[in-house]
Amino acid sequence: MSRHIAVLGGGLTGLSSAFHLSRRFPKARVTLIERQKQLGGWVRSERIKLPGKDASVVLEAGPRTLRPNANSVLELINLLGLKDQVLTVPKSSEAAKSRYLYVPPAYGDSISGLQRIPTSILSALRSPLTRILGPAVLQEVFKFNNKPDGLKDESVDAFLRRRFGDDFAQVFGSALIHGIYAADSRKIGIRSAFPGMWDAAEHGWGSLIRGELMPGQKPAQQDYETGDIVQLMSGVSVYSFKDGLQVLTNALEKHLVKQGKVEILRGATVSSIDIQSAKVEVNLEDGTSLLPSHVTSALPTHLLYRALSPSLRSLKPFDHMLANPTSSVHVVNIVFPGPPSTIHPAGFGYLIPRPPQGYPSTSDEVPSILGTVFDACSLGAQDTTSSGKFGYTDAEFTKLTVMVGGPYPLPKLPSQLSSENDTGTPGYIQNILKQLSTHLSRTLPAPIYWRIQPNEDCIPTLLPGHGERMMELRSMLAEKFGGRLQVVGAGVGGVSVGDCVEAGRKAALEAPSD
Numbered sequence: 001m002s003r004h005i006a007v008l009g010g011g012l013t014g015l016s017s018a019f020h021l022s023r024r025f026p027k028a029r030v031t032l033i034e035r036q037k038q039l040g041g042w043v044r045s046e047r048i049k050l051p052g053k054d055a056s057v058v059l060e061a062g063p064r065t066l067r068p069n070a071n072s073v074l075e076l077i078n079l080l081g082l083k084d085q086v087l088t089v090p091k092s093s094e095a096a097k098s099r100y101l102y103v104p105p106a107y108g109d110s111i112s113g114l115q116r117i118p119t120s121i122l123s124a125l126r127s128p129l130t131r132i133l134g135p136a137v138l139q140e141v142f143k144f145n146n147k148p149d150g151l152k153d154e155s156v157d158a159f160l161r162r163r164f165g166d167d168f169a170q171v172f173g174s175a176l177i178h179g180i181y182a183a184d185s186r187k188i189g190i191r192s193a194f195p196g197m198w199d200a201a202e203h204g205w206g207s208l209i210r211g212e213l214m215p216g217q218k219p220a221q222q223d224y225e226t227g228d229i230v231q232l233m234s235g236v237s238v239y240s241f242k243d244g245l246q247v248l249t250n251a252l253e254k255h256l257v258k259q260g261k262v263e264i265l266r267g268a269t270v271s272s273i274d275i276q277s278a279k280v281e282v283n284l285e286d287g288t289s290l291l292p293s294h295v296t297s298a299l300p301t302h303l304l305y306r307a308l309s310p311s312l313r314s315l316k317p318f319d320h321m322l323a324n325p326t327s328s329v330h331v332v333n334i335v336f337p338g339p340p341s342t343i344h345p346a347g348f349g350y351l352i353p354r355p356p357q358g359y360p361s362t363s364d365e366v367p368s369i370l371g372t373v374f375d376a377c378s379l380g381a382q383d384t385t386s387s388g389k390f391g392y393t394d395a396e397f398t399k400l401t402v403m404v405g406g407p408y409p410l411p412k413l414p415s416q417l418s419s420e421n422d423t424g425t426p427g428y429i430q431n432i433l434k435q436l437s438t439h440l441s442r443t444l445p446a447p448i449y450w451r452i453q454p455n456e457d458c459i460p461t462l463l464p465g466h467g468e469r470m471m472e473l474r475s476m477l478a479e480k481f482g483g484r485l486q487v488v489g490a491g492v493g494g495v496s497v498g499d500c501v502e503a504g505r506k507a508a509l510e511a512p513s514d
């Protein structure tokens, strides 16, 4: 009988799993099950025609750029033939070199305002942030090993406080965690968020900087089929595609459909999972029952847990799938008239540290901003205009994205989620425009277009001890399912696009061969 594999979840990890499983087992029947009609998960790019203009912009509702060090993504670009659609941001560009922090006034006049993060000694001499950065870096190098005995993991905030001091952890650490995990740095675990920092401190007798400066062992290189894509990425800071990141998930889907080896069930929800004589039984809400020999689950872990039979749910390590909370983010895309030079400084964008007094516990219905991305600086070449002009000083309009929510209580969404219906500007957007104007210290023109994309529970907050919990989960899965149920995805092994694609690739390599 031929092998039947089920992949649960059609986001990036599920698509990558289905792609690599069908490559490794070309004769297998693979079924990809997704509860939405659309595949691709949080990756959603849309080209919007700007009202009254012969122009269009690509807007992203989720991740917008990729880093060139993720070989598994470069491999997909090569194998799916996407090279011609790649749009790169060079390391020499302002978008790569200039990143900012907006330090709220509550931190005191001497550092508040939009501050460029120094990248050289000269820029550090001029930056008010050096008041925090200078002592933090100096004290870290010379500080003795202050890791408490037996400590196996801790929050990012606790780690940075221990090594770099309170001000650094509060201002830089909280802002960094906003920008990646949209979470509270006091909650997220250092070993899951930044395993390299923890390892460097282990290697450097407690000091991250000493560890980074010492010669270390390079991890063994795996073989990826990247073709000539690695050369294309030389000198590149980040990249995307001419029509946005969804080019990647669309190409994966198209490939799976064209190959005809993967059957895709859309709008199909998994209702229960159990073991039946060495096979995994997967039941769907519409009454369909599958008996695959092997299942790769890329579902959010809490959904997988709820689908497990009550006898499996009662086993302790399976509750680890419920251990991590998730962050919700409202992604607000705004397009202003005029070139970026009239709206914001050149650069990647800015992040905002958490308030010195902590996050409010209840919403006052004001959207709290975590950071803003100056998309026109990095990805302006995605857009089209009648004049064909783009760039910091020449483009006809400016697109940027404001990220709202995460550890802040989310305000109620307005009834209108985009300017397309043209029934006025809701208080939610007016409030964001007012805050943007304060952050950028300038009067802003009325936007030509805006839209709000609510992303509920989009990023897992991997709490301290996550790595150990996942090891316990894996050994219970091995005991109960004999390797026939693999659990992968952002809630297990890392949240970046590269992590998700890599997880699908690894799942295929490690899938049982019988």
Ligand SMILES: C=Cc1c2[nH]c(c1C)Cc1[nH]c(c(CCC(=O)O)c1C)Cc1[nH]c(c(C)c1CCC(=O)O)Cc1[nH]c(c(C)c1C=C)C2
Binding pocket: 061, 062, 063, 064, 065, 066, 067, 178, 179, 180, 181, 182, 329, 331, 349, 350, 351, 370, 371, 372, 373, 403, 404, 455, 458, 459, 495, 496, 497, 498
């Ligand atoms: C929906 C909002 C998201 C926020 N973080 C992520 C999303 C999808 C996920 C994420 N963002 C970054 C990383 C690290 C990337 C890597 O290591 O390869 C991850 C996993 C970094 C990042 N943050 C922002 C941007 C534009 C990037 C580059 C990658 C990307 O395009 O997503 C900006 C940003 N993201 C969030 C906030 C609050 C924010 C603020 C400016 C939350």
